[in-house]
């Protein structure tokens with residue numbers, strides 16, 4: 001497993017993803033778009049053009065952030081929403097939930113600043129992330145935005161990992177396999 005890679009081509013961009021063991025019986029091809037300006041810039045228009053009419057893009061900290069930024073920019077939306085993984089002292093009246101993704105060993109908080117919750121009340125949002133795997137992160141963001149009174153108009157990611165590729169309710173560009181050990 002050490003030093004092995006998976007070749008991914010998405011939006012015409014090819015990357016060698018390191019295969020990393022994350023559990024006794026599971027490895028993943030590590031897909032990190034943080035810092036990958038070329039990949040984000042290539043993938044974002046392909047997702048943006050498939051989204052319905054929306055008022056806001058919403059993502060979860062951290063790896064979804066550059067994608068949300070670029071998709072929003074392309075759609076001419078001046079502000080997007082980031083659900084954070086901890087409550088910050090500078091937040092006002094945050095609303096919270098909990099999240100457990102394929103890569104998290106323990107439950108994490110997920111929260112929206114009260115001003116962001118207010119901004120999306122009654123609005124149509126697209127939840128955008130780099131990858132959807134178990135779907136837990138997506139569900140947690142969805143619960144949060146629904147608590148805030150928003151309508152989820154689309155769910156989109158660059159990659160659908162494992163069984164997520166079978167979902168009919170998400171938009172994605174490519175599949176990513178899991179590597180059972």
Ligand SMILES: O=P(O)(O)OC[C@H]1O[C@H](OP(=O)(O)OP(=O)(O)O)[C@H](O)[C@@H]1O
Pocket residue numbers: 060061062063064100101102103104129130131132133134135136137138
């Ligand atoms: O469908 P799931 O099983 O929930 O997995 C997908 C989530 O996992 C990753 O985030 P991660 O939890 O690794 O956090 P990070 O972005 O803060 O690194 C990714 O950015 C998604 O948000």
Ligand SMILES: Nc1ncnc2[nH]cnc12
Pocket residue numbers: 028029030031032101102103131132133161176
């Ligand atoms: N393949 C992957 N790489 C990095 N983070 C992930 N989160 C879920 N799947 C992932």
